[in-house]
Amino acid sequence: MTDTAVRSGAAAKAAEGARTGPQPLTFAKALNTALADAMEADSSVIIFGEDVGPLGGVFRITDGLTARFGEERCFDTPLAESGIMGMAVGMAMNGMRPIVEMQFDAFAYPAFEQVVSHVAKMPNRTRGKVKLPLVMRIPYAGGIGGVEHHCDSSESYYAHTPGLTVLAPATVRDAYLMLREAIRFPDPVVFLEPKKLYWSKETLDLDELRKEADDAATTGSLVGRAVVARSGTDATLIAYGPSVPTALAAAEAAASEGRSLEVIDVRSIVPFDDETVTASVRKTGRAVVIAEAPGFASVAAEIVARVQERCFNSLAAPVRRVTGFDIPYPAPKLEHYFLPSVDRILDTVDELQWEDA
Amino acid sequence: MTISTGSSAENQYGESMKRADTSDLGPTAEEYMLPSAQPVQLVNPSGEHIHNDRYPLPDGEALLAAYEKLVVGRRINEQANALVRQGRMAVYPSSHGQEACQVAAAVVLEKDDWLFPTYRDTVAVITRGVDPLGVLTxxxxxxxxxxxxxxxxxxxxxxxxxxxxxxxxxxxxxAKLRGENTVVLALCGDGATSEGDFHEALNFAAVFHVPVVFLVQNNEYAISVPLKHQTVAPSLAHKAIGYGMPGERVDGNDLAAMLSVLGKAVDRARDGGGPALVEAHTYRMQAHTNADDPSRYRPQSDVDEWVPKDPITRMRTYLGNLNLLTSEEEQRIAGAAEETAGTLRDGLNSEPEINPADLFEYVYTEKTSQLREQAALLADELAREGAQQ
Structure with a gap:
C-alpha cells in the first residue's frame, strides 16, 4: 500500500495547483486540505465511511482524496455506522490511524455502543497497552434548514463519556489546525464540524498554516486550550462550534450599545480549559454560556457549574445559559425560534444584575 | 497447524472441483456456501472415526497434543468454578462441555494470527499461551x-x-492493506448472532474480502433463552450465504472435526479466499455463570442427554483404541492439568496489589487537568486515611 499511496511533497504541491500566499479558504476546504496533508504525511492515515469515496462526502470534505491517494486509503463502506466504527477500532489496534466520517450527527447513533464501550474504554481496559489513535468526524448541529435527524447537537453524549476527546472548531483556521492535531493525537477524538460553518471563509496562507501545524506537533497542543476570540471587560460569553459566530455578533452589537463583552471560544470541549475560562470570568465578573444543544444536563450546564464553583467570589450575577430548548430539534421553518440568537443573548446579558433592583 | 485437504483440484474457495468438472459453469454459490447437511463429525461419541470426503482426520500426533489441551481446559473450568465458590473470583462463565471448541480455536492459529475471544473463552485464551492469571484478572x-x-x-x-x-x-x-499474512479468528455465541454487529461484521468481512474466520459456539442458550427464540434459520451456518461467504456446521464436541473444519477455513482465509462462518454445535453444560439458576429454564434431563457426547470421553476412547494414549501418557496429562490448576489456585489465593492511583492513569495518554485534580483529591483522601491509622 505504502509504495503506491505515498507521493512526494512535490506531487502534493502540484495537486494543490501550487497556490501560494494568502487566499480565501472555506471551512470545508480547510478540512479537506487537513485530511490530504495528513494522508500525505503519514501512510497509516486512512479514511472511510458513507459516500466518502468518489463522491467526496455529502459535504465534499473528502473531495478528491480517493483519486489522489487510491481507494485503499479513502473508501466507501457498507451503510452501517456501528460497522464503520467497529472496523476503525480494529484498524487502530493494528497500526492504522483511521478517520471515519459519520454522515450526519444523528446518523452516528448506531455507532454509539462501539464509541462508548470500546473506543472510549479500550486504552483504560488494557492499561494503555492498546491505544486507539482514531478520529470520528461528525458534521453536527443545525442552522442549515435540515430535515429531521440532520441537525442534532450531540456533543453532550460524547463529552459525558470518559476516554473521549471532543473538539469543535469554530474558525477556518482552527478547522485546519485542530483536524491535523486530532489525526496526530494518540487517543480517540470526536471531531465535531459545525455544518452551518462549512461555507464560511477566511483569507489564509496555507503554507503558513501548514508550518504552524508542524510546529504545533512539537511546541504545544490545541487540545484542552480555549481561546479569547474577542476581548472585553463587562461580561464573558462562553461558546463553542456554531455558537461562536453568534456570540461574536452579540458582542459586536453590545459594543455599539456601550457594553464590552469578551468572547471565549472553548474549541476543546473535552478536555475543558478551566484556566482560560475562569481567568476571563474573574476579570469580567459576569458570564453567559451559549450552545445550541438542549440545556438540560448539557455541556453548557457543565460549564456553568464549573464557573460557579471556581469564580463564585468574583461573580456579580448568576452565570446564565442561552441554549436550545429542551425539545427535539425543530423542523426547518421553526429552527430560528430554537437556536440561540443575538437578541436572546443580549436580553440575557441585560439580566445580569447590572444595577440593584 | 496445517491440515492437508488431500486434494489439489480446489477452487478459490478451497472446495473440491469435482462437481464443477462436469459443468462449464463451475460450482454454484449454493454448492460452496451452504453448510453440510449434517454437522461435520469425524469421531462420534463412541470414539469411532467417521469418514468425511471433504474433511480429513488430523493425524494422531496432532490429536494427542490437542487432547492434552482438552484435559487441561476441563481442569481450568473446574478450578475456576471452585475459586468462585471460595470467593476468590467474582464470577466465572464456564465453558465446561465446550472445550473442544476452545482448544481448536487456539490451536489452528499461527503465532502472528489474532484471536478475538468473549468472556466464555477463558480456556481458548489460556490455550493460546496467555498467562492464566492475567486472563482471570x-x-x-x-x-x-x-x-x-x-x-x-x-x-x-x-x-x-x-x-x-x-x-x-x-x-x-x-493486515491486508499492509500485505501481511494474518488470519483473524473471531468467537461469539449463538445469542450474539442476533446482534446487529454480527450482521455488520460478516457483511464488512465479505465486502472487503478480509481473512476472518467467524466461529459461533452454538451452546443452545443465551443465558436462559434457547436458540429457537433467536432465529428460525435452518442453521446459524446458513446465514453465511446471505453475506456471500461459505458456512459450515460441525460437531462442536468433536475435537477432530473442529480442528479439521476450522483448520481448513483458516488455511483458506490465509490463501486469500476470504472470510468464512463456522457454527459449532455444542452445549453449555453448566449455568451461564454462578449467578444463574438453569433449573428455571431447562430440565436436568436435557443436560443429561449431552453427557455421553462429552468431547473428552470420545477422544480418550478413540486415541486409546489406537494405542496412542497409554495409561502413562494419561497420567502425565493429568499431572499437567493439576499443575495448571495449582498455578490458578496459588495465583488467585494471593491478594493482588491494587493501586487506586491507576484509576486515572490510562484513561488518556496524558491526564487532563480535570483528572489531575481528581487524582489529587483521591490521593489526599488516602493520605488522610493513612494518617488516621
Whole structure:
C-alpha cells in the first residue's frame, strides 16, 4: 500500500495547483486540505465511511482524496455506522490511524455502543497497552434548514463519556489546525464540524498554516486550550462550534450599545480549559454560556457549574445559559425560534444584575 | 497447524472441483456456501472415526497434543468454578462441555494470527499461551483486562455481544492493506448472532474480502433463552450465504472435526479466499455463570442427554483404541492439568496489589487537568486515611 499511496511533497504541491500566499479558504476546504496533508504525511492515515469515496462526502470534505491517494486509503463502506466504527477500532489496534466520517450527527447513533464501550474504554481496559489513535468526524448541529435527524447537537453524549476527546472548531483556521492535531493525537477524538460553518471563509496562507501545524506537533497542543476570540471587560460569553459566530455578533452589537463583552471560544470541549475560562470570568465578573444543544444536563450546564464553583467570589450575577430548548430539534421553518440568537443573548446579558433592583 | 485437504483440484474457495468438472459453469454459490447437511463429525461419541470426503482426520500426533489441551481446559473450568465458590473470583462463565471448541480455536492459529475471544473463552485464551492469571484478572475484579493483547495477538475478552467481531474485521483489514499474512479468528455465541454487529461484521468481512474466520459456539442458550427464540434459520451456518461467504456446521464436541473444519477455513482465509462462518454445535453444560439458576429454564434431563457426547470421553476412547494414549501418557496429562490448576489456585489465593492511583492513569495518554485534580483529591483522601491509622 505504502509504495503506491505515498507521493512526494512535490506531487502534493502540484495537486494543490501550487497556490501560494494568502487566499480565501472555506471551512470545508480547510478540512479537506487537513485530511490530504495528513494522508500525505503519514501512510497509516486512512479514511472511510458513507459516500466518502468518489463522491467526496455529502459535504465534499473528502473531495478528491480517493483519486489522489487510491481507494485503499479513502473508501466507501457498507451503510452501517456501528460497522464503520467497529472496523476503525480494529484498524487502530493494528497500526492504522483511521478517520471515519459519520454522515450526519444523528446518523452516528448506531455507532454509539462501539464509541462508548470500546473506543472510549479500550486504552483504560488494557492499561494503555492498546491505544486507539482514531478520529470520528461528525458534521453536527443545525442552522442549515435540515430535515429531521440532520441537525442534532450531540456533543453532550460524547463529552459525558470518559476516554473521549471532543473538539469543535469554530474558525477556518482552527478547522485546519485542530483536524491535523486530532489525526496526530494518540487517543480517540470526536471531531465535531459545525455544518452551518462549512461555507464560511477566511483569507489564509496555507503554507503558513501548514508550518504552524508542524510546529504545533512539537511546541504545544490545541487540545484542552480555549481561546479569547474577542476581548472585553463587562461580561464573558462562553461558546463553542456554531455558537461562536453568534456570540461574536452579540458582542459586536453590545459594543455599539456601550457594553464590552469578551468572547471565549472553548474549541476543546473535552478536555475543558478551566484556566482560560475562569481567568476571563474573574476579570469580567459576569458570564453567559451559549450552545445550541438542549440545556438540560448539557455541556453548557457543565460549564456553568464549573464557573460557579471556581469564580463564585468574583461573580456579580448568576452565570446564565442561552441554549436550545429542551425539545427535539425543530423542523426547518421553526429552527430560528430554537437556536440561540443575538437578541436572546443580549436580553440575557441585560439580566445580569447590572444595577440593584 | 496445517491440515492437508488431500486434494489439489480446489477452487478459490478451497472446495473440491469435482462437481464443477462436469459443468462449464463451475460450482454454484449454493454448492460452496451452504453448510453440510449434517454437522461435520469425524469421531462420534463412541470414539469411532467417521469418514468425511471433504474433511480429513488430523493425524494422531496432532490429536494427542490437542487432547492434552482438552484435559487441561476441563481442569481450568473446574478450578475456576471452585475459586468462585471460595470467593476468590467474582464470577466465572464456564465453558465446561465446550472445550473442544476452545482448544481448536487456539490451536489452528499461527503465532502472528489474532484471536478475538468473549468472556466464555477463558480456556481458548489460556490455550493460546496467555498467562492464566492475567486472563482471570477480569473475573477476579482487579482490572478489566489483565494481559497485553499484543503479546499473544489475543484481544481482550469481550463482554458486550458481537462488538468484537468488527474489531476482528478491522485488524484483518489493516493486515491486508499492509500485505501481511494474518488470519483473524473471531468467537461469539449463538445469542450474539442476533446482534446487529454480527450482521455488520460478516457483511464488512465479505465486502472487503478480509481473512476472518467467524466461529459461533452454538451452546443452545443465551443465558436462559434457547436458540429457537433467536432465529428460525435452518442453521446459524446458513446465514453465511446471505453475506456471500461459505458456512459450515460441525460437531462442536468433536475435537477432530473442529480442528479439521476450522483448520481448513483458516488455511483458506490465509490463501486469500476470504472470510468464512463456522457454527459449532455444542452445549453449555453448566449455568451461564454462578449467578444463574438453569433449573428455571431447562430440565436436568436435557443436560443429561449431552453427557455421553462429552468431547473428552470420545477422544480418550478413540486415541486409546489406537494405542496412542497409554495409561502413562494419561497420567502425565493429568499431572499437567493439576499443575495448571495449582498455578490458578496459588495465583488467585494471593491478594493482588491494587493501586487506586491507576484509576486515572490510562484513561488518556496524558491526564487532563480535570483528572489531575481528581487524582489529587483521591490521593489526599488516602493520605488522610493513612494518617488516621
Amino acid at each position: 477480569l473475573l477476579r475484579g482487579d482490572w478489566h483486562s489483565g494481559y497485553d493483547p499484543y503479546e499473544h495477538k489475543t484481544a481482550t475478552q469481550a463482554t458486550p455481544l458481537a462488538t468484537q467481531l468488527l474489531h476482528a474485521v478491522g485488524v484483518a483489514h489493516a
